[in-house]
């Protein structure tokens with residue numbers, strides 16, 4: 001029972017006890033302040049969005065639609081997945097209102113209070129938020145290094161992984177790490193939940209074959225998003241799952257929101273059919289590659305003596321490990337007061353830790369001038385702390 005005021009006793013569900021605010025949403029609330037330089041969110045750059053027009057949209061797109069999504073869009077996605085080596089049909093595709101919805105549906109399907117869930121450490125903080133809300137107990141493993149023995153012992157309900165341009169670490173699993181993850185899920189008979197929103201933002205040559213393509217028997221859910229490759233405001237993503245999971249996921253989708261926005265689905269379909277699409281993706285990746293390189297040059301100027309990092313071969317983030325294990329959450333209010341926002345590393349860890357000395361920096365949003373001055377301010381602050 002939660003009480004808001006003596007007059008109003010409101011009975012919330014027990015799971016509401018685990019409903020914590022997302023640190024990123026709270027930071028995003030301040031980054032709109034004039035003059036703030038934000039390395040915090042994973043915001044695509046505004047100039048990367050295509051021009052959309054609704055002029056030719058058929059009127060029936062304003063009608064209620066199928067929960068599974070528009071048939072033609074599902075067929076295209078299934079064909080693309082087959083091209084990536086994932087055996088599936090259009091019936092195995094469910095259109096989502098953003099891939100964040102897939103995380104919610106999967107959590108609803110698998111998690112009761114106390115259910116073990118395998119996650120990478122670090123991992124996407126808004127997935128941790130959802131899994132926690134449903135009462136998950138985390139079985140954490142280092143990115144790319146699942147421990148089969150632990151998985152077999154703990155028997156998690158599923159393993160959540162972001163093998164390609166991981167959020168927040170930027171890591172892209174190589175072929176043998178991908179094979180090892182698939183083999184671990186098969187051997188421990190654990191469903192794999194593969195989250196893949198960044199795959200199109202590729203800057204260096206690297207292995208990107210979905211891990212679920214290498215599974216022999218474990219059930220799987222793969223999800224993708226149009227947020228990074230087209231525009232996040234469309235709120236459109238999709239999941240593709242092994243056939244035995246589809247009826248359950250579809251019912252959960254029906255209960256959640258009936259179906260995803262048909263205008264967005266139509267707009268996305270037009271973009272996917274556009275013969276210029278693959279050229280546009282190459283241009284998009286080229287644009288972000290330049291931003292990454294400029295950002296890294298600024299990082300080298302300001303952080304060489306303070307932190308180590310690996311160049312992310314794709315995606316939107318640098319993951320810095322400072323020379324000292326300071327609590328970067330304590331740095332954040334000072335950074336914001338100085339006009340720079342970043343994401344403290346502790347928020348991405350499934351286990352509570354005192355201090356990890358790591359931080360995530362988004363490189364796609366700030367201009368190169370802002371990146372230069374923001375990193376200089378941040379480096380001065382880090383020097384104070386370490």
Ligand code: PMP
Nearest residue numbers: 042098099100124167225227237
């Ligand atoms: N998964 C991961 C790993 C993400 O980083 C994000 C957001 N950036 C999402 C899912 C959700 O994205 P969306 O709902 O916009 O598709």
